[in-house]
Amino acid sequence: MEQRMWRPPQKIKWKTSPGQWPSREDASRSHLFSPIEHGPFRLATRTWVPAMVPWRATEDGFVTDDNVDWYARFASGRPGAIVLEATGIRDVPSGPLLRIGHDRFVPGLRRVVDAVRQASGGETKLFIQLIDFLSIRRRPDPAKYLGQHLRITDRHREALGRSGAAEDEVRQALLGLPGERLAEVLDARELEALRMGARERVTDTHLPHIRELPQVLPELFAAAARRAREAGFDGVELHYAHAYTMASFLSALNTRDDGYGGSRDGRARLPLEVFERVRAEVGTDYTVGCRFLSEDCVPGGSTVEDAAHFGVAFSRAGMDFLSLSRGGKFEDARQPAIGWSAYPYTGPSGYECMPHHVSDERGPFGRNFEASARVRAAIRAAGLTTPVVVTGGVHGFAQAEALLASDRADVVGFARASLADPDWFVKVRTGHGDAVNMCIYANYCEALDEKHEEVTCQLWDRTGLDEPGLRKTKDGKRRLTPAPWVPPAA
Amino acid sequence: VGAARGLNPTSQETDTMTHVVLESCIRCRYTDCVDVCPVDCFRQGPNMLVIDPDECIDCAVCIPECPVEAIKPEEDVPAEQQSFIALNAELSKQWPAITKTAEPLDEAEQWKDVRDKLQYLER
Numbered sequence: 001m002e003q004r005m006w007r008p009p010q011k012i013k014w015k016t017s018p019g020q021w022p023s024r025e026d027a028s029r030s031h032l033f034s035p036i037e038h039g040p041f042r043l044a045t046r047t048w049v050p051a052m053v054p055w056r057a058t059e060d061g062f063v064t065d066d067n068v069d070w071y072a073r074f075a076s077g078r079p080g081a082i083v084l085e086a087t088g089i090r091d092v093p094s095g096p097l098l099r100i101g102h103d104r105f106v107p108g109l110r111r112v113v114d115a116v117r118q119a120s121g122g123e124t125k126l127f128i129q130l131i132d133f134l135s136i137r138r139r140p141d142p143a144k145y146l147g148q149h150l151r152i153t154d155r156h157r158e159a160l161g162r163s164g165a166a167e168d169e170v171r172q173a174l175l176g177l178p179g180e181r182l183a184e185v186l187d188a189r190e191l192e193a194l195r196m197g198a199r200e201r202v203t204d205t206h207l208p209h210i211r212e213l214p215q216v217l218p219e220l221f222a223a224a225a226r227r228a229r230e231a232g233f234d235g236v237e238l239h240y241a242h243a244y245t246m247a248s249f250l251s252a253l254n255t256r257d258d259g260y261g262g263s264r265d266g267r268a269r270l271p272l273e274v275f276e277r278v279r280a281e282v283g284t285d286y287t288v289g290c291r292f293l294s295e296d297c298v299p300g301g302s303t304v305e306d307a308a309h310f311g312v313a314f315s316r317a318g319m320d321f322l323s324l325s326r327g328g329k330f331e332d333a334r335q336p337a338i339g340w341s342a343y344p345y346t347g348p349s350g351y352e353c354m355p356h357h358v359s360d361e362r363g364p365f366g367r368n369f370e371a372s373a374r375v376r377a378a379i380r381a382a383g384l385t386t387p388v389v390v391t392g393g394v395h396g397f398a399q400a401e402a403l404l405a406s407d408r409a410d411v412v413g414f415a416r417a418s419l420a421d422p423d424w425f426v427k428v429r430t431g432h433g434d435a436v437n438m439c440i441y442a443n444y445c446e447a448l449d450e451k452h453e454e455v456t457c458q459l460w461d462r463t464g465l466d467e468p469g470l471r472k473t474k475d476g477k478r479r480l481t482p483a484p485w486v487p488p489a490a
Numbered sequence: 491v492g493a494a495r496g497l498n499p500t501s502q503e504t505d506t507m508t509h510v511v512l513e514s515c516i517r518c519r520y521t522d523c524v525d526v527c528p529v530d531c532f533r534q535g536p537n538m539l540v541i542d543p544d545e546c547i548d549c550a551v552c553i554p555e556c557p558v559e560a561i562k563p564e565e566d567v568p569a570e571q572q573s574f575i576a577l578n579a580e581l582s583k584q585w586p587a588i589t590k591t592a593e594p595l596d597e598a599e600q601w602k603d604v605r606d607k608l609q610y611l612e613r
């Protein structure tokens with residue numbers, strides 16, 4: 001495929017270095033394994049599994065047995081919280097992405113809730129990430145795009161020097177043009193549609209359904225949050241990060257002139273209105289937080305100072321937690337192969353989100369720490385105590401503990417590290433840190449994700465394949481969850 | 491970087507890091523490696539496979555799949571086979587992708603233990 005993730009030119013190879021593992025006693029006295037409480041937000045430990053889409057849902061957005069097994073397996077490692085993968089708030093076809101846009105999705109989601117409660121002995125809190133996204137089309141076959149889909153206008157006729165020409169004649173002329181001439185005849189969005197696949201933006205306010213997003217989204221998010229509560233989730237995480245609708249409202253690239261763009265307050269307006277509507281729906285005794293970006297990491301995008309402003313505004317509005325991510329935008333995504341959609345983790349901003357072990361001088365571990373700490377400091381300086389979840393290449397106990405001890409985070413998220421070993425938490429907590437199966441940050445998982453194949457980890461997906469009754473990938477070659485960990489006899 | 495305190499890389503090398511198919515593959519082409527590759531970075535020639543160094547993510551899952559141990563990380567390529575690093579880079583841009591494991595070459599069994607096979611490479 002032509003959309004492999006961007007990598008820094010320096011090509012410096014980094015290896016994980018988890019440092020000293022704590023004894024059981026040290027772990028019990030640590031910040032990481034201490035509880036946290038902030039209103040309805042109460043975790044037994046300050047450990048967190050951020051939302052990851054494992055491509056286990058049905059094409060209709062329903063929970064499968066494989067989804068249930070997946071979350072039960074993470075819960076058996078007993079993190080403080082798990083955030084269920086991005087789940088669509090609309091009742092529209094979205095491929096194998098979980099959905100919560102209708103009451104019929106609630107029973108399936110409740111199965112995950114029950115499985116997580118049981119597998120963690122009731123210790124792990126389960127939140128669900130609620131997402132809205134705009135339309136993105138697959139990269140078209142050029143002959144099809146220029147021959148059929150492109151809307152031919154007089155602008156094309158003029159640029160080609162063929163005013164008055166029939167539509168068919170214009171299409172034939174376009175099909176015969178070399179790429180660089182085509183770039184002069186098509187406008188920027190038409191070129192993008194040809195080279196990347198057409199992608200809607202929140203600034204396309206000439207389109208009624210985009211113009212009306214501020215009227216539509218609060219209700220959709222609120223209805224989804226109500227269903228989440230009915231299904232038994234401990235709270236919701238509003239997805240305000242990466243390449244999706246709400247992050248696009250927050251982005252400095254949002255130039256809407258209807259009061260929902262431009263200034264920082266304008267860009268934060270819809271995210272705040274969505275939150276207020278959700279809060280009104282679920283009440284103050286229910287956890288509502290969001291995930292947003294400490295930096296967009298694309299030219300012209302939001303900076304850490306924007307994020308600090310948003311963090312203060314979200315905290316002041318009464319969000320119960322804020323989880324910070326980084327980058328992952330469409331604006332710098334690599335060109336997909338024909339027939340594939342652009343993917344927001346393939347450009348430099350995607351690298352910031354999921355850095356690979358072949359990196360630059362800064363390396364793949366902790367790229368978001370400084371920006372996250374800046375956002376958290378701004379929140380604290382405003383006299384607010386909202387917990388901040390920090391993620392990004394965390395794999396060692398010492399590293400996580402240092403983040404908490406130095407007042408740079410309140411909760412530490414482990415995404416790829418927990419995918420490599422969902423028992424990271426229970427192992428480290430019981431003095432068995434040396435038994436952790438350590439992520440190597442090769443992004444094998446990300447490569448599978450990009451192809452929409454069932455996400456697994458290379459460290460465990462080909463082990464014990466002859467276990468009776470084992471659930472495997474569609475091709476039967478990989479197991480879908482790691483084997484259980486058996487603690488050594490004391 | 492202060493934020494990464496306590497996290498020093500244990501190895502830093504500035505060469506292009508990738509995995510390389512070596513001479514053992516020639517005239518065998520078992521292709522067991524292909525199915526496990528998450529990024530489809532293998533390319534197929536007449537009697538050998540190569541890895542596209544621009545696609546390989548260094549996850550190393552292909553290494554144990556090869557029945558003739560033809561794949562090694564670049565840093566472990568033996569001195570006498572260094573030419574295969576450039577050969578993989580060059581041929582991967584000419585040969586088509588292979589994304590599913592196929593039958594080995596008919597002559598695979600008789601060539602699997604033979605050494606110095608570079609002379610038999612067909613382009």
